[in-house]
Amino acid sequence: MTDLSAIADRLSSLTMGRTSGLRLREGMLTLVLDVTGLSNDVREAMEREVRHAVQDAPGVDDVRIAMTQEKTALRIIAVGSGKGGVGKSTLSANLAVALKRLGHRVGLVDADIYGPSQPRLMGSEGEKPEAQDKQMFPIQSRWGVPMLSMGHLVKPGQAIAWRGPMAGNALSQLVDARWDGIDTLIVDLPPGTGDVQLSMIQKHKPAGAVIVSTPQDLALIDAARAVSLFEQAGVPLIGLVENMAGYACPSCGEVSDPFGSGGAEKAAGEMGMPFLGRIPLAMGIRTASDAGEPPAAGDGAEAEAFRAIAEQVAAWLGKGR
Structure with missing residues (x-):
């Protein structure tokens, strides 16, 4: 018996x-x-x-x-910029990978409905998510970060000619996917402060926001608009990241500042928000990103720059805000 x-x-x-x-x-x-x-x-x-x-x-x-398994409360961290071309998507991908390496259960959503780039950055181009009962399951990236992007649902280079409500609904399907075992979701927002951003903030209420800017004044003006959007919506600001903060010549080693230097750190102080750190304008980041290999997944100075920012985000999350 x-x-x-x-x-x-x-x-x-x-x-x-x-x-x-x-x-x-x-x-x-x-x-x-x-x-x-x-x-x-x-x-x-x-x-x-x-x-x-x-x-x-x-x-x-x-x-x-x-x-x-119990359904855990999903904390959404929005990454915004107020304008395009400042490296917001690159930071989002590497922040997710760096948080994963720090032991966090993190996922990644590419909310740039009209110009998705995360499949290229994370090396998941051509992959298609599965769905059940009208709910999608995220794709498991090579870097241990589950992810979803509109780029996984359309052909590469295909234009998405959707008005705001349709784009907002598409974003909701990505965020509301089956993120089993994930407690933190990095959402790479599209540039600007329009319908898609408003829909995401109003419906999903991020736990916090990270703002990305280059050091130059024009980018900082747009970053200030993104800060204002989150403040008006009551979303806490985790901090500001300065991207493309200096270029080291691979031949002579001389460092130059094509976009200026220190502007984002100064702006963070003026806006009363933490400054999270600088990401250099480095050839290695560009080549690795184009190859679908986030620099944060490796070693060296570039990986350490992303890791340092991820550690501050992790500390903010750990405070239970």
Whole structure:
């Protein structure tokens, strides 16, 4: 006769209390395994250990494991710029990868409906998401960051001629996808302060926002508009990032500042928000991004620049705001 209480105690010890609902009928042992917060690798390893622990128990011919997980509150971090061409998408991709490397369960949404670039930056061009019951499942990128983009749903280079409401609905489908096991979602907003941004902020209310700008005055004027948009919507500002902050000549090593220097840091102080750091104007970032290999996934000075910013974002998240 099978001692279910002994098996239950053994499994509880093995899985740190994650098993429940143990039943044995006609040789079929069934149980529930709570995998909340576990990565795919850890979840699969725990399932194998549970099966191995019970498969030879007297009276057990087969094992059926139902895995469940609690739905965690998804914190959305919006990355905005107020204008295009300042490296917002590059920062979004690398921020997500750097947070993943820091141990966070993070996903990435490319909300630039009209000009999606994350599939290229993350090396996932040509991949298509699956859907069930009208809800999409994110694509698993090579870098351990699940992601979705309008670029995964249309042909490369295809123009998306949608008015604001249609674009807003498309964005909602991306954000409302099955982000199982994810607690932080980086949303790469389109440039500007128009319908898509307003729809996203009003419906999904980001936990915080990161603003990206180059050091030059024109970019900072537009960045100030993005700051104003988030402030009016009551979205906390995590901080400002200065991108393209200096170019080191690969031949002579001399550093020049084609877009100026220090402007974003000064503007952050004037607007009363934290300055998160600088990203250099580096050939390595451009070539790696074009190849679908985020610099934050590697090592060196460029990866460290993204990591330093990610650490500040992680610290902000850790404060439970």
